[in-house]
Amino acid sequence: MKKRLIFTLIILLIAAVAVLGTLFLGGELSLRGARRAVNAIAGNSIDAVYAFEPGLNEVFADIDGTVVAAGGSGFVAYDKNGAELARAGFSMKTPAIAAKGDTAAVFDLGGHAVRIVYADGTVAELPVANEIISVSVGLGGGFAVCTSGDGEYKGKAAFYKMRSGTPALIYEWFSGEGYILGAAVSKDGKRFAVNTLNSNGGRVILLDSGSTAVSAEFLYSLGVILEITFDKSGTLIARTADGVLFITGDGTTVSSATFNFAAGEPNGYSAGDGFIAAHFAGTQSSAGELVTADIKGRELGRIQTSRRLVSLTASGNRIAALWSDGLDIFDRNLRLIASYPDASGSNFAVPRGGEAAVVMNGRAGHAFAKQNNIEG
Numbered sequence: 594m595k596k597r598l599i600f601t602l603i604i605l606l607i608a609a610v611a612v613l614g615t616l617f618l619g620g621e622l623s624l625r626g627a628r629r630a631v632n633a634i635a636g637n638s639i640d641a642v643y644a645f646e647p648g649l650n651e652v653f654a655d656i657d658g659t660v661v662a663a664g665g666s667g668f669v670a671y672d673k674n675g676a677e678l679a680r681a682g683f684s685m686k687t688p689a690i691a692a693k694g695d696t697a698a699v700f701d702l703g704g705h706a707v708r709i710v711y712a713d714g715t716v717a718e719l720p721v722a723n724e725i726i727s728v729s730v731g732l733g734g735g736f737a738v739c740t741s742g743d744g745e746y747k748g749k750a751a752f753y754k755m756r757s758g759t760p761a762l763i764y765e766w767f768s769g770e771g772y773i774l775g776a777a778v779s780k781d782g783k784r785f786a787v788n789t790l791n792s793n794g795g796r797v798i799l800l801d802s803g804s805t806a807v808s809a810e811f812l813y814s815l816g817v818i819l820e821i822t823f824d825k826s827g828t829l830i831a832r833t834a835d836g837v838l839f840i841t842g843d844g845t846t847v848s849s850a851t852f853n854f855a856a857g858e859p860n861g862y863s864a865g866d867g868f869i870a871a872h873f874a875g876t877q878s879s880a881g882e883l884v885t886a887d888i889k890g891r892e893l894g895r896i897q898t899s900r901r902l903v904s905l906t907a908s909g910n911r912i913a914a915l916w917s918d919g920l921d922i923f924d925r926n927l928r929l930i931a932s933y934p935d936a937s938g939s940n941f942a943v944p945r946g947g948e949a950a951v952v953m954n955g956r957a958g959h960a961f962a963k964q965n966n967i968e969g
Contacts, residue, residue: 641675641951643958650685653953654692655908655943657712660951660958661697663688668699670710673945673960678714691728691736693822698728698736707738709760719753719760731778732825735763737785739773748773750787752802764802771796779823786829788821797821797831799842808844822864828888830864837869839888850890856882861914865907868893868925872902872914883914885925894927904941911944915952920961922950933961 643660651664658673667682668690685701692698695712707719707728723740726748730736735754742748750773752764764785771789778785785800795813813833821831829840836853854871861872868887875881881902885893900916907913911930912923920936922944923929931948936959939952949962 641671641673641960643671643675643951643953643960650688651940651953652688652690653941653943653958654690654697655945655951656692656697656710657695658945659695659710659712659714660953661690661692661699661710662953662958663690663699668708668710670697670714670716671958672714675958675960679710679716681708681716689728691730693730694732694734696730696734696736698730700725700728702726707736707760709736709755715758717755717758717760721751723749726773727775729775729777729822731782731823732780733778733782735778735782736760737776737778739776739787742768742773745769747771748789750776750785752776752778752785754782764800766798766800768798774818775820777821777823777829779827780825784823784827786821786823788818788831790817795831795833797829797840799829799844799847801844809842809847811838811840811842811847811849813838824864824867824888826867826888830869830888832862834858837871837886837890839890850888852886852890852892856884861902861905863905863907863912865912865925866909868907870905870907870912870925872905874902875899883923883927885912885927887925893925894923896927903939906941906943908944909946911946913942913944913950915939915942920950920952922948931961935959936961 654661660671662669665685670679672678687702689702690697690699697710699708703724705721709717721740726739728738737750737752739750746767746769748768750766753760754763766787768789771791773789775788783802787798789796795818797811798807799809801808819832823829831838831840836851839850841848856873859871860874863870868885870885873882880897880899882897884895887893903915905914910925914921918937919934920942922931936952939954942950942952944950951960
């Protein structure tokens, strides 16, 4: 019995040395390597560490497990284990990322270039003539770039898809009446929407790749539409200061469902797969609320909390609610899936399905993924 125990300990020691040997970097065990070694030996949760030197105003996105981090000095992309896939250095005053599916667009608000980053680390650059107002990415990889106007137009929305690794223009629309705020492209890349604002309020223009004419429009006289995005079903989700509109159109008529923000303007909002999530901060006399609703405007879940929200991100069937004292993972009905108190101090979190999540802060990131994930 004693010999068997000694033999087992020797085997474990050999395994530990082998793991450590594969994780040494430059003669010293890196922080990333140390964390992986501990997990590999102890059989704990999968653990990746992301080192990042972004400059100021850092922003983040997760595209099919690849983390893209951008800041005033450029961007870097990491695979799900924290290994660097791509990096580019350039100056940005107001860095921004738009992302969906396996595609991210890195750009500087007011700048003149968009970097398209894919989950495998492939990068393409698209220069634009006028100042960038916004960029959006569709679930099918198509993307839209909205720029300021010149001459007789108040703005332009240009829609692209990748061909042989190069952005190819497939549709563009010039606004002669309202100012362009943003745009969206459907999953199949054949339907487009442009969000504009004029003296009468918000106006969403619906377009089709097979025609140069406007196929339909949606008017919102109560104010500005803050952002629009296509759900995978083809429903257009439009967020306002007062709620969310779920817009469907057949090219001739438009109908919509509404989810009203009865609790007030949200300080956190995100659209997932067929649902939206919103958080409303509490007051001295009431607790805050986290709410979810489907794309017909029906409430799915509601919980009260007095914790301070840092970020809220819905992805797939999961929601990552990053609080000042930790991270919670919920499903769309706000059933609690997992909690990670160690995530406190971060400023961005994204769910990865099951109990998994990635968190990032201004200088580093961390991945949490328990071995026995709960799928749903």
